[in-house]
Amino acid sequence: MDNERIAHCLALSQRARSQQGQGEAQAATLAELEAALQALQPAPVIAPAGAELMLDAAGYLTAWNEGAERLFGYRASEALGQHVLFLYAGDDEDGDIAELVDADHAVIDVRRRKKSGEVIRVRLNITLLRDSAGQPSGMRVLIAPMVEGLSAREKTKLHARIIEDSDQGVLITDAHERIVSINSAFTRITGYTAAEALGKTPDMLRSGVPGADFPARVSAAMKGAGPWRGEIIGRRKNGELFPQAVTVSAVRDEDGAIRHTFSLFSDISVHKDAEARMQRLANYDTLTGLPNLGLLSQLLGQAMTEARRKQEHGALLVIEINRLGAIADTLGHEVGNAVLLEVGRIFRLVLRDEDILARLDGGKFAAALPQIEKREHAAIVAQKLMAALEAPLQIGAHRLQLSAHVGVAVYPEDAQDAAELVRGADAAMSRVVPGQVPALLFYSEEMNQRAKEHLRIESELRLALANKELLLYYQPKVSLRSGRIVGAEALLRWRHPVRGLVSPGVFIPVAEETGLIYELGNWVLEEACRQIAAWRDANLMMPPIAVNLSARQFDSHLPERVADVMARHHVHPEQLMLEITESLLVRGAENVIAIMNELVAMGLSLALDDFGTGYSSLAYLKKFPISTLKIDRAFVVGLPFEENDCAIARAIVTMAKQLRQEIVAEGVETIEQMGFLRELGCDQLQGYLFSQPIAAADFERMLREGKRLAVSGRQATLSL
Template identity: 65%
Template sequence: MDESTLRRWLDLCRQARREGGAARADALARLEAELAEAEAHAQGDAPDGDADGPVIVMDLAGYITAWNEGAERLFGYEAAEAIGQHVLFLYADDDGEVAELFLEQGSSLMEVRRRKKSGEIFWASLALSVDTDDSGSPAALVARMSEITERLSEQDKFRLHARIIEDSDQGILITDADERIVSVNTAFTRITGYSAAEAIGQTPDILRSGRHSADFRAEVRAAMRGSGPWQGEIYGRRKNGEIFPQSVTISVVRDDLGRITHAFSIFSDISVYKEAEARVQRMANYDSLTGLPNRTLLTQLVGHALNVARRNQVHGALLVISIQRLEQVVDTLGTEVGDELVCDIGRRLKRLLREEDVLARIDNGRFAVALLDIQKREHAGTVARKLLGALAAPFSIGLHDLRVDAVAGISVYPEDALDAASLLRFADTAAGRARQEGDGGYLFFSAEMNRRAKEHLRMESELRRGLAQGQLLLHYQPKASLRSGRIVGAEALLRWRHPLHGMVPPGQFIPLAEETGLILDIGAWVLEEACRQIAHWQERGLKVPPIAINLSSRQFDHHLPMRVQAVLDQYGLGPERIRLEITETLLVRGPEQVIPIMNELAAMGVGLALDDFGTGYSSLAYLKKFPISTLKIDRTFVVGLPGEQNDCAIARAIVTMAQQLRQEIVAEGVETAEQMAFLRGLGCDQLQGYLFSPPVAADAFAQMVIEDKRLALG
């Protein structure tokens, strides 16, 4: 057969598969007209060669004209079923590789995939030749076949499979029924660093990284015990201790009775792919200059946080900080100095934020700060002032001291918007307005929030002034014994005498002091003022009971014992003269941080009381570890006594628990004789409240002590 004829045969086969039906019949008719004589010669001719081997004869159009017994045995079709069909019905795949290989490679011997009548697909060795008529013209194609697998002995198969396993570029590990390694290949050693001698006899735990949970390990182990094939990614540990990611497939081998004899793991080191993935992820989500999240990642993080905020009904805010004069720096000192300045700005902002806040760079001169959980909307203004104040200080870069101008715009969730893109757009709009006003400050997107922020700022300024000008003072609320009725202590309570507004309730300015950090200065003043007053009473010969001083959680650091001792020394007081009251919110910081500080204070001889017990974080498991001498029942559980069943149950439980822990019990907010009688019946030690006395000035409290005023126990 010449090349032109064979190409036409190949084209016809493709067209027959592609078009089918009448179009195929027309295409065949065209070729049959050219090859009529050759086809007439070929039909009816029996194939030459070995009668036992599978032999198939086709006309030049690909239709089967002869089918011997060997072909019947191999394919399962009888001659009557096969003759007249196109040879494509035997193909495993819809392709025409036979003629194509014959044509392009010039070879009549090849390996192909075929399909038996049963549906089984197998590999066959195919020898293709051309049969000619008496004139030498092509008349038919003759295919002689043999199934490849039939030519492999069991020993050959074993050698082949062993060679494949050993030469595989994937690590292979085989364990026995006791999960002991019995075989590894060369790739296992190359990937893990363990030789076969080091691995065999061990368990796969020699590769354990320690990064996966117990549930994950149980899932993998279940696959090794026959729960079913498992595929996934696992972090392993090389012999040198290096952790590496691997793609793993795990399955088992069973004997004739279905019992598991071995398990095998096939794995690849995917470190390169993971590193590439991380690089792509970083390029997509992080600013290349500062390493901070970019706009894309910021939007994703804020979007996720908003979903959480909706469920928890909390507030959030987004700040856009616009930096000016960057272009002048670049124009004057060059790009390198400008880049370093941008990085320094990012570092300075980052240091001032909480770990849960998100700082992003959204373009050359703009940063964004996402405050994902704030208690009050006004807190965003406090943060903005702090950040802008930090940027006001000069930046030292090389020999240059550089200054920048900055403004901030703030949008608040959920008032301004419910999605990240809108919040960012609105904060940017507010920053633009702040830039136009030119005062270097910040603005909220909402006019109402701007008004409230200004009020917030005004009160903060006046509180700072009040602290400096002596407008703060302490009142003292006595604690009375429920056994004797005598005064056994007092709590120092902060008051602010405003020159214009009179006495400002603590609930209005204490939260503001906490937010702004002013509570540290106020707390230090309260400690010193209380100790000064106690020393003054002692100088007058007045023996006052211990005075309780409230501490903010922000004051509770490892320097606190030293600060307390310094004030006691300053006024010549013993530690028994004061009590320090802390709230349950302090315990949220974690016992491992709080307990050492509390132990140090207790070792000094300072008594510790847990205020507002039951209203916040109450970990009874840790409570016994805290060196607390006093528990105070919060007024919210006292107000319903003795008529409210739940309040009674809570009060009873607190008293019982404190008695078991040998702690003193004080009830706050007691206002009626019925409340007092119920608490006294429970075994409560002391009460504090308007039933006995409101908070009073220092002189009034001293007079009560002098007169030995007592609670009427009835």
Template identity: 65%
Template sequence: MAESALDRCVALARAARSLQGTALAATLAELEAVLAIAQKAADVAPAVARAGAAELALDLAGYLTGWNSAAEELFGYTCEEALGRHALFLESDSGDDPDLALLCMEQGGALVEVSRRKKSGDVIRVAMSLSMIFDDGGEAAGMRVQMAPLAQPLSEQDKVHLHARIIEDSDQGVLITDARERIVSINGAFTRITGYTQAESIGQTPDLLRSGVHDAELQTKVRAAMQGHGPWRGEIVGKRKNGELFPQSVTISVVRDAGGEITHTFSLFSDITVHKDAEARMQRMANYDSLTGLPNRSLFNHLVDQMLSEARRDNEYGALLVIEVDRIGAVSDTLGHDIASQLLSEIGRVFRLALRDADILARIDGSKFAVALPRIEKREHAGIVAQKLLATLAQPIVVGAHSLRVGAHIGIGVYLEDSTDTASLMRFAEVAMAKVEPGSDDRFLFYSEEMDQRAKDHLRLETELRAALADNQLELHYQPKVSLRSGRIVGCEALVRWRHPERGMVSPAEFIPLAEETGLIFEIGGWVLEEACRQIRAWKDAGLAMPPVAVNLSARQFDRRLPSRILAVLDRHGVLPQQIMLEITESLLVGGADNVIAIMNELVAMGLALALDDFGTGYSSLAYLKKFPISTLKIDRSFVIGLPDEENDCAIARAIVTMAQQLRQEIVAEGVETPEQMAFLRDLGCDQLQGYLFSPAVTAVEFARMLRDGERLMVGRATATA
């Protein structure tokens, strides 16, 4: 310690004696044994406190972000060699060093003695002081570490002076009372934390800080510690001078004279508001959804566990509802993620208002909510609640400048009827929810054993579909497209078929939705493109001039790498882009995002043609047809089936054809099965048809034969001839 600093300590000690009396001066040496600041730390404190101590900065993971010149001198590592490395590289392998992060949380700026290894390999003992670094928002951002080699032991007189300095400069508040429980000494941290100055505190009792929120049991424990029945450490709530309550970590103990009589009591305390706030934030992050503020899946399961335990004990019934909100993805694609998030938050709010206080509402995943209904008299009451929740979505929900409409479908599991454990009940409700038919008037379903069996069948089918991909069970069939002017084959659509080893042909209507749901559609879509190009090349090698082959694309395949993937397949098989048409669905266009347009333009620039499949079944609008480089519209079979007798189908078909003609787009009608349908479409100006009237999807060999034989549709008589 420098001479001027020592002189200052002496002056402080003399001032303390004159203010506090001879009794306190006689006991300063005894503080060595009872103060929370350990003797060894006191012995070496000057080394760390002096100017030029080695100073390190660590991030929360323990990696070095700061390394001063004194650290270079102490350990032998340059700044460039140290920064970015984990602090563990300085440890000595002695096994007796404390965990830095834990030490920092528990002791703050307290001093400890540790072993450290220098670059030369020498192990040295250093005094180390740690403190947290907080950012502007009060969040922990890292740790500051000061180290210095151990100094020579201090004399008893220096220790007395040093204790006074440590007390004054400590980050912890220090409160010392005499045998009559009157405050005789405080330090600067006491004033900073509580707002009370020395003049306002000396002579008062610790009741000055009492908040009045604690029960008699805690007060008894504190009183026992002050009367010498052993130290007490815990958390209490104190009150600042301005009346504000604050949490504090407190240690209380006593000082005895040579005869064992209590002469003083001291309290060391820290304001732990920041730690408590961080703990509360962590607790909230672990148990609550950050978007809606509702319980998350983890907390929901815990609350339902408690509810079911009470239900089993009291033989009461209740229900669990799983709610999937529709069209959230479409809103996100169209208006952006922020609007979709605000919409979900608002849906959570209106759901909460529609429920009883005792009902538990949670957001468990994406656009999925769950509700637990304790104590219902019969299962029908759960259906009433489901209808009530659906009714909250019947009106538009206003988010900013947008008035948005969404729907939902709900699955319901009932306890004690369906299950008495949370996991099964949740699964049963989700099974029921998945069975709600799209577009159905019934937007909620109760679970049944039959549903569970269908869910198991669904899982088995997924497993078998994965095996089908691995075992080459998939096939491509080709449905001809026929010109309504000449009757000749002008193209075809490649359609995937699954030849199951036991069940025979599995309908695409059964496995394609499953593939979309599970993500297998990406792999299946890639296989379809690869197989179609392989077949086109085989036909070419056989001397057969093929019209364009249409291949369906899933929205899952539509990403920035799609053009490069397609180009690689074309190059691999030597197929020209003009020989492939890509069919997309309207769901892909809802977003209208710039990146979707950019990908489409890139595909068209490669020479590929784009067709819009199932037009009219989704979110059709002229805006899509204007913005996107689509050359062909396909009228969905649902609008063709009623032609020419259904007035609405006729009006829709006429509108689609007129729209496409104005935009100079080719029109293909799907699912044409009768001469009357064909005649109506031909008279409207439709360009091509697909359907059983001419041919179902056939194998590659059969399609090649039809092309070679020149089979055509006799437009006037609607018959196929060679």
């Protein structure tokens, strides 16, 4: 019997080793180790039956055979007539295990006391006896002793062998967390020998990158809160990090005090690598490494949920590369694949980091724009992607010219979920007519019209630069103390050959979005300096002319460009003022301050335009070398009757005076507005009350004639 038990245990060990460390094998080894450390009693086995007795309905013995005599030590004369309770072991009922076979038959495992006083464990096979009327008349009981298997010593040795031969690392610590035992798998996995590990703490294996709750959970397990199982990153002796499946549990002594803690762990690097490969195969295109449709849908769904929460817009572009099939058929699939790889690389360079680029199938890509300020921006991105393919691609010995067509769907207008959005963009892409310029369609007809208008303005604005359709108008600034013209703001105008003067509100946003504002801004600076020089040559004493700067112009080369233009036209710094907007002030304060200081060091003055409409902060006025503050027309329009506008204007003027800055109010149109601002202490006004923006010749005439705004006492009056 012992040999059979040993063989059985060895079979269990072999099966545990074959079960890849995590799950069943770990649980089996855990159970065996707990048994070894606690030196539990060996599991009983059942010996052949032989003892038999019979009881009447009241529980008194009516039959007692020789088997019962041998088992309990009582002769029949001593047992017959006694109540069966004389065999009970006292408190043994707590451990009874019963199995009901049927209404008249049960099997129970119990402890019973022999005549010698020894308590033994037996199995009772009980059959209920009935009389002729079917009423219970007694019981027939067959008794089988439960004979012990392996001794505790033998079982402990067997468990020790199983643990030593296990494929899982075993680490045992004492109550002070010092390592007192390891197995050979521990050394194989970690690289630490017994001599290097014993007496140390498990901290030697920690990588420093556990899960957020790992230390607390392990600490709780070591203090007896119950086993902890999980996956962590461990560190080998050579410093290599590796993933491992771990079980940590505590062992208590007879008094309930924690005596040892043990950990079982397995190196699951192979499983993790396989899992990562499967994850990549499931979510990424095998050729380009870009997300596939499945991952795109998942990421797009998350982006759409976030956009709904923030009430923002987003878009999806489906881009199909033209002639890809012909290229693959003519030059081979290797060349076709190389084209796809290069296109993916080019598109990734065009998009922002937060944008998602995916490959759907064949020559079809998708670009998700999770957040766009305006829906029309999607058309700008589409144009950039198509423009990126205009330069020929060099693929090996082949120089290939590519093109693409694009379909766009925006959310939340066109779709409420990712699948619907993909279908919409794909449907729009499929409707693009060959040869259409631009090769772009929105899913929504309204968006198509808006995109076409946007692209038309961009195209015509580029021609306007070349055809000299742009010009500057000048709006005077007037002193509220003297009424004299003390400056002017140069404002860009576009004289379209068909539509006449185009409002800046129409073309400036397009220029900002497309990057044309950089070229327009440089043109404005050049033209303003040219005009200042022309007035000087005409012996006209000019006040400072203010030129607006876009945030796109504000780079490290700006001072150099401004100095070059001024030198070319012999313009002095006091003749030029640069106006910036509040939005510029939040684009990396340190870089902006350095550029501003360089401009001021050249003798130029800086004005902060539209103050109060964006990121107004005293910190800006304190940090940046701004000499002039302009109150936006939005806070002037309600003066002096709108209480909130009055309070805001009063606060801005007070604040600027404390910082010794000059104050200009924009959009002043009435005498009442002028009077209120003058009483506040505002320095200058700019608006239709004195003059709308006018051509250079008209402004020159106004200066030569000495036009001025007359004010007297507390009441301001207009006198031109």
